[in-house]
Amino acid sequence: MSGLDSVQYPSSNLQGSYGWTDTLKGVYYGPGSLATALPKLLQTLGGTKALVVTGRSLHDKTDVVKKVENVLKQHNAYGGTFYEIGQHSPVSGIHNGLKAFKDASADIIVSVGGGSPIDASKAILYFYQQEKGGDYLRQIAIPTTLSAAEYTVGAGYTNEEGKKVAVSSPQLAPAGIILDAELTLATPDRLWLSTGMRAVDHAVENLYRPLVPPPIKYLCFAALADLFEYLPKSKASPQDINVRQKLQIASWMSLWPLKLEKYSALGLSHALGHKLGATYSIPHGITSCLTLGPTVALKAQVASQEDKEWLSKALFYLREQNTGSLEGDVLKLSGLINGLVKELGLESNLEEYKVPRTDVPKIAELAVGSKDDPTFPGVVKLLEGLYPN
Template structure:
């Protein structure tokens, strides 16, 4: 892969690092950063042999995986590459990946790609620890989408019945994350355009963190900043897909949308995510697209159902989007909903449940699973919300 002129990206807005706490050792960002960050993280972890975990498209249609393999080979740290990780991380791929992880004697996973490889790596490490009873081994995540799965302690995967299942432990947070926008340049333009939908997943994270319980105010203000950048740079990336600085800004905005935060257990951020979890694996809808479908309408519903405090946080997003207030909290939230839908439409990402062949008769069950109980007073409104997604 050709190397870019790194001096163009020396601004601290585009290049640097950040360390948090155990088990995350560091987040490294910047065009070309994989070349220095991956060896540094291997040293920090004392890792000797890596299994590269990715999907077939990235493996077969780009040289991103080969770039990572070559860095590992230079360090004599390459074990093998497993690329049978499909969308929504089916359990069969996880089982096969765990077998290869053990067969090559790997002590670290380097995941490359979107949310599915990152979550599959967490699941493999979880099941490996359950088998051995020893310490959790580690993951270094190199995301090429904006889904932000690398910032959480939980992993979603598709079980044998076709439903979403989860594993969770604070030890599953990746030990290192590398945000290298240069790696995304080799992605075919058609695929990068599709991956703009994962930017709506990041918008979904940022918005739902505004009303997620136990999220402290500083994190919510970071989410406001994420929204400002996502609304600015997603259209810019569509207009000029080869602008690496814009791609780097989007990767950083994705990080801000789901800032590393210790929680007691892994769960959906809010209703839009809960609906996405129920729609995604069962009906083969990418998570970015589920956010395009559900988020604007969930925000509109919050104008009716949210607490006063949550309404204030949601309405506050307009200031960061440089949109004037209507003078009413409820109308400001409806305006935010409209801005989200406009972003989806402008990016050419509008879709319907009919396009994904979701049976209408399944709607009541999807709604009930998402809200968690038949007794939830909002259930009829959630059913109506899903019905509206057929148009």
């Protein structure tokens, strides 16, 4: 068992509990849904003045933010736009966003973009609550990628030392989510497809994540089926709105909102991604392309019998034949993941991102928690395999 897994809690028991996040009041989906969904959510949440939080590229190079601003203006709820959120949500941008939120006298945030502005908005609301006290104010998330940050209660951001840190509270989960595929058309193909692989990462790692109830795992099987089908179709036909909408829904299924009684991390691929992403400026979608297939291959050696069974079942939903052994099935799933990365044109290696080979033991230790963890040698070997021969 890896140190990332809980000894006390197997990935799925025949007893447990399931709860929806207390915060989430509605998910609206469909092409063109922005115009009707945003006013409904503002009314439901009692938001009177919204600060739009986004990134510079989306603000400067597309009309997506303008569309959101126009809906807010039509309902006299526009309080300004803050667009200094960079990749991995640097804390300097969060502090500036907090100042903008207060200067606007806003009472709600509308985040637009990928995981960085959505997580940064959570952090802004976290620091605002720490300063002002009382209940957390709310966020409406309008994602334009498939990274699924809108379904979680935590916010990862990069501190002054370049390290990924996090804040978490059930009340930080976005209170409203709008999945409007029309707003994703301007998302660069590489970002769109790589965050789709991030959704694949969510769906796979939820199969061995502790405390996830069985019905959620079956949603993950459905997510995998759709992601494997529609990501290549989206690459072939980037303007197909229906395919993009199906991918947004698949991303939702890959990380279905949960109210867990105890925190449980997703898994090794995500842990490696968190250590690689901020430190070496690798987008999280790309870290999933790098680490997920090899992580699943390692699971064929080190996972529990139950976790291997869940991974093996994924083959049925991908319309693939079983191999005759659990270990063989898990290795086959690893190969299918690597094949999808290649099909989407997302192959890369750590050398391309200037990750020194000498850093490998440190990255592995940070990901598993200790050099004494029994999986540590396997994780070192996994990372070494991410360099060209």
